[in-house]
Amino acid sequence: MVGEIYEHELSAAQVAVPNSGEPTHLLVIKAEKSLRKSKKDERKLVRPNGKARLNIWVAPENVDRAIRIYDALANAIEQRGWKVGVEVHEKPVRDGWTGYDGTHYPPVVHVENHTFVELFGERVRIALTEKSAQKMRVLTEQEAKQKRFLYIGDPKEYWYEPTGVFTLRVLNSRLHRSAWTDGKTRTVEAVLNSFLRAIIDAAVDLSSSKLEAETARIRREEESRREAQRQELLRKEQVRVKRLETDLQNWSAANRIRDYIAAVKKAAGEINVPTEAGTEVGDWIIWATKVAERQDPLTDKLPEYTITGYW
Numbered sequence: 229m230v231g232e233i234y235e236h237e238l239s240a241a242q243v244a245v246p247n248s249g250e251p252t253h254l255l256v257i258k259a260e261k262s263l264r265k266s267k268k269d270e271r272k273l274v275r276p277n278g279k280a281r282l283n284i285w286v287a288p289e290n291v292d293r294a295i296r297i298y299d300a301l302a303n304a305i306e307q308r309g310w311k312v313g314v315e316v317h318e319k320p321v322r323d324g325w326t327g328y329d330g331t332h333y334p335p336v337v338h339v340e341n342h343t344f345v346e347l348f349g350e351r352v353r354i355a356l357t358e359k360s361a362q363k364m365r366v367l368t369e370q371e372a373k374q375k376r377f378l379y380i381g382d383p384k385e386y387w388y389e390p391t392g393v394f395t396l397r398v399l400n401s402r403l404h405r406s407a408w409t410d411g412k413t414r415t416v417e418a419v420l421n422s423f424l425r426a427i428i429d430a431a432v433d434l435s436s437s438k439l440e441a442e443t444a445r446i447r448r449e450e451e452s453r454r455e456a457q458r459q460e461l462l463r464k465e466q467v468r469v470k471r472l473e474t475d476l477q478n479w480s481a482a483n484r485i486r487d488y489i490a491a492v493k494k495a496a497g498e499i500n501v502p503t504e505a506g507t508e509v510g511d512w513i514i515w516a517t518k519v520a521e522r523q524d525p526l527t528d529k530l531p532e533y534t535i536t537g538y539w
Contacts, residue, residue, distance in 0.1 A: 263295075282341070286356070290358060290392060297394070301396075313346065314341050317341075353400045356394060363389050364385065400434065403430060478523045481523045483520075489517060
C-alpha cells in the first residue's frame with residue numbers, strides 16, 4: 229500500500245500554486261482572515277490567532293503568497309485522500325484568581341495550534357514559516373551613554389527584519405531532510421510534490437517508530453518478568469536454606485536431649501534410683517523424651533525437599 233502511494237506520487241502532476249486568486253480551502257480561508265488582523269511580533273512576523281488555525285508565520289506583506297501556497301498544498305493533500313487538520317493544545321499559564329475588590333480574573337491559557345496531515349493513521353505536523361534576520365548597528369556615543377545610564381552595557385542595537393525567504397517544514401520527523409527553503413533558483417512553490425513525498429516518508433517513519441517503541445516496551449516487560457521470576461526463585465532458595473539450617477539445629481538439639489536422657493538413665497542405674505513411669509526420674513525421662521520428639525524434624529516424617537513444600 230505504501231509503495232503504491234509513493235509510486236503514484238512520483239508520477240503525479242506538479243502541484244501548481246496560482247499567482248493570484250482567493251483561497252478555497254476552509255482552514256486556509258480562516259487563517260487568512262486571522263492573519264490580516266494579527267499584530268506583528270518582535271520578529272515583525274504575524275501568525276493566525278485563536279484556536280484551530282494553520283501553522284503559518286510570515287511577514288504581513290507576504291501573507292498573500294503564504295495563503296496561495298497553503299491553499300494549493302491543502303487541496304493537493306485532500307485530493308490524495310489524506311486529511312489536513314489542526315490539533316489544539318491548551319497549556320495553563322496562570323490560574324484564575326480573585327482580587328481584593330472581589331473582581332474575578334479568569335485563568336490565562338496559552339493556545340498552541342499544530343497543523344497536521346493524517347496518513348496511514350499517523351499525524352505528520354507541518355508548518356510554513358518565513359526567516360527573519362537579526363540586524364545590528366553600533367550606537368552613537370550619546371545613545372551609548374544613555375544606555376549606560378540605564379544600566380544597559382551593550383553598545384549595540386538589535387532588531388529583526390523579514391527576509392521573504394519561506395520554509396516548509398515537517399516538524400515531527402526523524403528523517404534526514406525535514407525542511408524545504410527558498411533558494412536562488414527554486415522557491416518552495418516548486419517543491420510541493422517533494423514535500424508531499426516527505427509527508428509520506430514521515431508518516432511511515434512515525435508508524436515505524438511506534439512499532440519500535442511497542443517492541444521495546446514488550447522487551448522491557450519480558451525482561452522485567454524474567455527478573456521477577458529470578459528474584460522469586462532466589463527468595464525460595466533462601467527459604468529452603470533457612471529451613472535446612474533450622475531443621476539441622478533442631479535435629480542436633482533433639483539428639484543432645486536424647487544423649488542427656490541416656491546419661492541420666494545410666495547415672496540412675498549406677499546408684500540404684502528407679503526410672504520407671506510414676507517415679508520422679510521416670511516421669512522426667514518421659515517429659516524430656518517428648519521434648520526431643522517435638523524438636524526432631526524427623527519425628528514420624530522426612531523433611532520436604534521440594535520448594536513447594538515450604539509454602
